[in-house]
Amino acid sequence: MVFFTDNYLLQILGVIVAIIGAAYMYLKHIVYSYWSSRGIIQGETTVPFGNLLPVLMSRQSIGEMLRDGYDRFKSKRVFGIYSFHRPTLVICDPDLIRFVLTKEFTKFHDRGMYVNEEVDPMSSHLFLLGGVRWKKMRAKLLSTFTSVKMKNYFGAVKDCTDNLVRCVADEVEKSDLVEVKDIMARFTTDVIASTAFGINGNSLQNPHSEFLFWGRKTLEPNPIRNTLLSACPPILKLLNLSTTDKGASDFFMRTFKDMVAYRKSAKVVRNDFMDLLMQLMDKGYVQLDDGKDTQGSGRTSKETGGRITVEEGAAQSFVFWLAGFETSSTTATYCLYEMALNPEIQEKVAEEINSVLKQFGGITYESIAKMVYLHKVVSETLRKYPIVPQLNRECNQDVDLPNSGFNVPAGTPIFIPVFGIHRDPEFYPEPEKFDPERFSDENIAKRHRYAYLPFGEGPRTCIGMRFGYLQTKMGLIVLLAKYRFKPAPDMEVPLPLDKGKLLHGPIGGVTLLLEER
Numbered sequence: 001m002v003f004f005t006d007n008y009l010l011q012i013l014g015v016i017v018a019i020i021g022a023a024y025m026y027l028k029h030i031v032y033s034y035w036s037s038r039g040i041i042q043g044e045t046t047v048p049f050g051n052l053l054p055v056l057m058s059r060q061s062i063g064e065m066l067r068d069g070y071d072r073f074k075s076k077r078v079f080g081i082y083s084f085h086r087p088t089l090v091i092c093d094p095d096l097i098r099f100v101l102t103k104e105f106t107k108f109h110d111r112g113m114y115v116n117e118e119v120d121p122m123s124s125h126l127f128l129l130g131g132v133r134w135k136k137m138r139a140k141l142l143s144t145f146t147s148v149k150m151k152n153y154f155g156a157v158k159d160c161t162d163n164l165v166r167c168v169a170d171e172v173e174k175s176d177l178v179e180v181k182d183i184m185a186r187f188t189t190d191v192i193a194s195t196a197f198g199i200n201g202n203s204l205q206n207p208h209s210e211f212l213f214w215g216r217k218t219l220e221p222n223p224i225r226n227t228l229l230s231a232c233p234p235i236l237k238l239l240n241l242s243t244t245d246k247g248a249s250d251f252f253m254r255t256f257k258d259m260v261a262y263r264k265s266a267k268v269v270r271n272d273f274m275d276l277l278m279q280l281m282d283k284g285y286v287q288l289d290d291g292k293d294t295q296g297s298g299r300t301s302k303e304t305g306g307r308i309t310v311e312e313g314a315a316q317s318f319v320f321w322l323a324g325f326e327t328s329s330t331t332a333t334y335c336l337y338e339m340a341l342n343p344e345i346q347e348k349v350a351e352e353i354n355s356v357l358k359q360f361g362g363i364t365y366e367s368i369a370k371m372v373y374l375h376k377v378v379s380e381t382l383r384k385y386p387i388v389p390q391l392n393r394e395c396n397q398d399v400d401l402p403n404s405g406f407n408v409p410a411g412t413p414i415f416i417p418v419f420g421i422h423r424d425p426e427f428y429p430e431p432e433k434f435d436p437e438r439f440s441d442e443n444i445a446k447r448h449r450y451a452y453l454p455f456g457e458g459p460r461t462c463i464g465m466r467f468g469y470l471q472t473k474m475g476l477i478v479l480l481a482k483y484r485f486k487p488a489p490d491m492e493v494p495l496p497l498d499k500g501k502l503l504h505g506p507i508g509g510v511t512l513l514l515e516e517r
Helices: 008-029 062-076 094-103 131-142 147-174 180-197 210-218 223-231 233-239 246-266 273-282 310-341 343-360 365-369 372-384 418-422 441-446 465-482
Strands: 078-083 086-091 177-179 391-394 399-401 406-408 413-416 483-487 511-516
Touching: 062 078, 062 086, 062 223, 062 418, 086 094, 094 391, 094 413, 131 310, 147 177, 147 180, 147 365, 147 465, 147 511, 177 180, 180 210, 180 246, 180 273, 180 310, 180 465, 210 246, 210 310, 223 233, 246 273, 246 310, 273 310, 310 343, 310 372, 310 465, 310 483, 310 511, 343 365, 343 372, 343 465, 343 483, 365 465, 372 465, 465 483
Parallel strands: 086 413
Antiparallel strands: 078 086, 177 511, 391 413, 399 406, 483 511
């Protein structure tokens, strides 16, 4: 029997169909049986997308997709998914999460995400770096987030909260319906512009500022890019692609270099994050809070890796902005939304805020720590709305998961479904209910530590966590002290999720009704 026909085009078509058919069968029956053949439960797959088709089509975020799997398979402690052709292990059990994030951290120290400095210089930042480079960069940057450094940042944040109060007052004068998501984004943009880049972002005065424009450009919804970045970075590497918008990358690099040159020529010192990065570029270490330097504290330049380049410095400023802008503004937005829906909680936290402000004569760095109920409210917001809905890790050497009978091969990507864990009634009864008392000392003690992961855990926990709390709380303090927030007449409950973004947040604006206290 002759396989090819006399028609050349039909021959080519036949070859193509045969190749596609072979690839389909290979994926479906060999690649997509990887987990089941190893005794790990897995969900249904779609060739060639694996489990990612709903995410790529913006029907679900990655966090929602992992939450659904968590809800189905959490009793199995782990389950498998496929990121296109790539088998990925999802860990549900808090004890196993502790094993990965902390106890056996050296075997899971990388996120396994995409870094390509040649085409994307902004990708060489702490969040994405791995191995020795991550270790040395973290050692350098840890000294930029001490308690004393937080106090140094307080003044810049305070200036931005003053502008926030004026901006909201102007909006209320026009209408008692205020779009709070936009205003909080402009507030955190100005905070990060001031502390990380040393400039006046001017976003609260000018909603069309250049800094805000390029910042938003970086975080535009792009489900395909975001899915590849988080779930399948080898494809990005194969295609040699940049994940940062070229215009945004050029803007942030130019802004950083210009500010470094200006500060050096004018001998400007502000004791902010930019100053600390300039110390790392000039000396390779940061002056300690007691006025000494890190070399005098027993930490050698060999351990911290020497001086950083101006490009590396720009990348760290960029990730400071990336990690601090949308995460904090979205948390503050969700918090104000919940205050509008829960007036009893709102009145209780406002009473605490005004009592402490009266005691301290205004907002001070020390006064924030006295607002215990406010911390519960922010913590519950981060529980119900984790802005980073999953954690990424990659196994770098073969390791046995305890009490599972499963050996994780080196190179296996790991997902930890934070969104699913935070909405699990086993840890949080009535998870859809907003209840700040979940974070009383008594309730925290009863709960597994690794059932609350808004900033991650272990050595790769977010080093900017305290700064995130600082700017979020300060923005909430000045607004809740002055205004009462109520639902807008046409407000959608619950707020619909923007499924095209890597970070969780509401789609569109969030408008609330404000009245002065």
